[in-house]
Amino acid sequence: MAEQLIGAMSMDWDPSEFHDTFQEKAAALMEAKKAGETVEKAEPAAQPTGVVDLMEALGASVERASSPKATSGEATASGKTAAPKQPAAKKRICSAPKEDLSGLSKADLYKKAAAANLPGRSQMTREDLVKALSRA
Numbered sequence: 001m002a003e004q005l006i007g008a009m010s011m012d013w014d015p016s017e018f019h020d021t022f023q024e025k026a027a028a029l030m031e032a033k034k035a036g037e038t039v040e041k042a043e044p045a046a047q048p049t050g051v052v053d054l055m056e057a058l059g060a061s062v063e064r065a066s067s068p069k070a071t072s073g074e075a076t077a078s079g080k081t082a083a084p085k086q087p088a089a090k091k092r093i094c095s096a097p098k099e100d101l102s103g104l105s106k107a108d109l110y111k112k113a114a115a116a117n118l119p120g121r122s123q124m125t126r127e128d129l130v131k132a133l134s135r136a
Contacts, residue, residue, distance in 0.1 A: 101129075101134065106126040109129035109130060110129060113132065116136045118133070118136060
């Protein structure tokens with residue numbers, strides 16, 4: 001599929017068909033400055049033509065997919081009407097059972113705090129580390 005896309009978008013390149021307008025404008029600007037003429041601000045950049053910003057297109061696609069859709073008789077790309085969708089079931093997040101930290105040494109607790117990237121762990125007492133790791 002990627003090869004088909006590249007093949008469809010590729011073309012023969014003839015360098016004589018193109019010229020560098022930036023260099024032409026820059027040379028004209030330098031000549032005007034040498035001659036002592038006043039130089040006006042450059043014109044605004046041209047609007048892009050036919051180029052798709054992939055990140056913008058992806059963002060719009062994600063937004064369309066996540067927004068609620070009207071399902072009453074809405075036609076799909078295949079020409080069929082879309083069946084009403086049921087709302088997604090709520091997912092339950094099961095937390096892992098809390099580890100008993102009371103039997104660990106301060107050094108072991110510090111290692112766990114470092115792995116969990118807890119801020120301020122170097123200044124904590126053993127009890128503080130147990131509390132902080134219990135919350136994390």
